[in-house]
Amino acid sequence: MSTTHAEVPQAQAPVNPLRLTSTQQRLALRVAVIILGALIVLGGMAYNLTHGNTDDPLEDVITILRGEEDSEIGLARYIIVNNQRYPRVLLAGLVGVNLAVAGVMLQGVVRSPMGDPYILGVSAGAGLTSSYILTKYVYASPHTVSAAAFGGALAGTLLVYLIAWDGSGTTTTRLVLTGVALTTMLGIMTTSIIVMNVQGGGQIYFQRLVGGLYGKNIDDYYQLAPWTIGGLVAALVLARQANILALGDDVARGLGLHVERTRFLMAVAAAILAGSAVAxxxxxxxxxxxxxxxVRLVFGSDYRIMIPANTIFGAALVIWADALARLHVPGWLGEAGNEFISVGIVTGVIGGPLFLWMVRARRMQW
Amino acid sequence: MTNGNHPAVSLRTDNLTLGYRRGVAVVQRLVLDVAQGEIVTLVGPNGSGKSTILRALARLMRPQDGAVYLDGKSIHRLSTRKVAQQLAILPQRPDAPDDLTVRELVARGRFARQSWWRASGQEDRQVVEWALAATGMDALQDRFLNTLSGGERQRGWIALALAQEPRILLLDEPTTFLDISHQLEVMDLLQTLNADNGLSIVMVLHDLNQAARFSHRLVALCKGDVYAAGPPAEVMTEDMLRVVFQVQGVVGRDPHTATPTFTPLQSVRNGSSDRDGSPDRTDSSDRPGTVSSC
Structure with missing residues (x-):
């Protein structure tokens, strides 16, 4: 985003990084990338459905998913595909949608590309409340856990906002520092709560600190799906307002937007999406x-386009991250425990360097 | 579209008291009246409260006391959408995402006249086209904002405001960051919009000669108070400039536009005309050549 109207030489303006000269070219690129994204999602689903401890041919998987009998395919394959791989890949897709769209909404709220729920401590808020309910009230219903996570995420968002934001705005540095402090603090509290409430076998809860899809089933998918739909609908309904807000608070107010209300509702949508995924x-x-x-690089900053594009590429990222996570861990890394690594480790390994590059290349502000 | 057959809309303040902290008023009990079709320019030195007043007129800040009345109704009681259909503001340094084209920007000016279930329609398109044409931006409508010159970009922002179909346009230093030819371009545009569409304009300008040339009325502000208000010829006096701006100069008459002009000669700010550099300023107001401020 330009911050000066003064005489910036035009060649230096950080415009249009892909150097598209016309709106037609831009449209053509966007359509092509959307189709590519859909293919990446489908390819990822096919890969995850066919690969695992034992690999299955795609035709067999299709037969199984259609519910057709085939005596050549063993019963074990039916169970593995139907009860493990299928729910897991669907869940991966939903989680990707939730986290990516939550990121878009939060970035609009705080006006910074660093508005990721994980960086800002929003995920940590959801992690704390959901872990408390999960470990303290073992018989709580899944939706209670999700609701608690939503509450934690919203509280985390408001906390970041209150601490890092003053009347006119905030800086990315202040946001990220606030997020670091919140994440650390809430993470320690989460760990303490797990330690205090779980006697033995706590690993399954500690895995939540990194995030993973191991052992997830169709119930988990049904726990998340309604929140995904609700959050997505909320985000899309808010897209018009979010576009106005992107012009800055003063211009937005002048155009007739309720700035504070819009920002709060966008934070709620982000909390619904991020919180339910963390739960x-x-x-x-x-x-x-x-x-x-x-997505912003290719599709620009219009929320009506960014939100759908983020659903596709969010799903693509987490599905493929899970494909990588399901690879066997090489012996030199570690022999003990689970032979699978966690999705959160894969996204962390991709996202960490990106984060550092953004800091280094001064891409922390639009 | 916006062509005179709209009812007149007035903007008025009553005992307006503004400030950023409780108990510290920047502007006190301001009374200001803008009639339909007027160009009113607020002038004054830094810190005189010009921008603060403009922000309050645009309901961007809440008064500590008093009120702004749009057509007789308190602007803070009206729905912000309704206000946006009457009144538009262009803040000092507006900022938009990099990838927006001029047309996309201008189309967002229709926000207050659209709803979630009734998005952009035929009428919206016509108004956007009118706003682009009125500002001479139709040829540049598919350009990205950051590829434009400062003057073009400013015209684009004015087009955004026009797309609101306002009756009153508020502008905060619309020419400050532009070179002289772009400044004239913007001022000519504002004058044309005022003459052709009866658009009322209230703005803050730093350039006194521009203010005198393009305004029907000047309001000279000093420390949040109106020092003088009226036609440029009445307000632009050597006395006013000495007291309000602390500048000694000569007021003349532009031979081409017949508007008052001002040639500054010397600052008479307390201390600044001390040629001997004396640190003793206790009685500076008694010295010849220095003035106590308003």
């Missing part, structure tokens, strides 16, 4: 950073 799979890092940064 089910734990804190997966940086999805809300990686995907929106890429």
């Amino acid at each position: 089910v799979v734990g804190m997966i890092a940086f999805v809300g950073l990686i995907v929106p940064v890429f």
Whole structure:
């Protein structure tokens, strides 16, 4: 975003990084990338459905998913595909949608590309409340856990906002520092709560600190899906207002926008999406950073386009991250425990360097 | 579209008291009246409260006391959408995302006249086209904002404000960051919009000669108070400039536009005319050549 109207030489203006000269070219590129994204999602689903401890041919998987009998395919394959791989890949897609769209909305709220739920401590808020309910009230219904996570995410968002924002705005540095402090603080509290409430076998809860899809089933998918739909609808309804807000508070007010109300509702949408994802799979890092940064580069800053594009590429990222996470861990890395690594580790390994590059290349402000 | 057959809309303040902290008023009990079709320019030195007043007129800040009345109704009681259909503001340094084209920007000016279930329609398109044409931006409508010159970009922002179809346009230093030819371009545009469409304009300008040339009325502000208000010829006096701006100069008459002009000669700010550099300023107001401010 330009900050000066003064005489900036035109060649230096950081405009239009892909150097598209016309709106037609821009449209053509966007359509092509959307189609590519859809293909990446489908390819990722096919890969995850066919690969695992034992690989299955795609025809077999299709037969199984259609519910057709085939005596050549063993019963075990039916169970693995139907009960493990299928729900897991659907859940991966939803989690990607949630975290990416939550990132877009939060970035609009704080007016910074660093508005990722993980970086800002929003995920940590959801992690704390959902872990408390999960470990303290073992028989709580899944939706209670999700609601608690939503509450934690919203509280985290408001906390960041209150601390880092003064009358006129904030800086990315202040936001990120606030997020670091909140994440650390809430993470320690989450760990303490797990330690205080779980006697033995706490690993399953500690995995939530990194975020993973191991052992997830169709119930987890149904726990998340309504929140995804609700959050997405909220985000899309708010897209027009978000576009106005992107012109700055003063211009937006002048155009007739309720600035504070819009910002709050966008934060609620982000909390619905991020909180519900954390409730089910734990804190997966940086999805809300990686995907929106890429989408903004190709699709521009119109929320009516950014939100759908983020659903596609969010799903693509987490599905493929899960494909990588399901690879066997090489022996030199570690012999003990789970032979699978976690999705959150994969996104962390991709997102961390991106984050550092953005800091280094001064891409922390639009 | 916006061509005179709209009812007149007035903007008025009553005992307006503004400030950023409780108990510290920047502007006190201001009374200001803008009639339909007028160009009113607020002038004054830094810190005189010009921009603060403009922000309050645009309901961007809440008064500590008193009120701004749009057509007789308190602007803070009206819905912000309704206000946006009557009144538009262009803040000092507006900022938009890099990838927006001029047309996309201008189309957002229709926000207050659209709703979620009734997005952009035929009428919106016509108004956007009118706003682009009125500002001479139709040829540049598909350009990205950051590829434009400062003057073009400013015209684009004015087009955004026009797309609101306002009756009153508020502008905060619309020419400050532009070179002289772009400044004239913007001022000519504002004058044309005022003459052709009866658009009322209230703005803050730093350039006194521009203010005198393009305004029907000047309001000279000093420390949040109106020092003088009226036609440029009445307000632009050597006394006013000495007291309000602390500048000694000569007021003349532009031979081409017949508007008053001002040639500054010397600052008479307390201390600044001390040629001997004396640190003793206790009795500076008694010295010849220095003035106590208003």
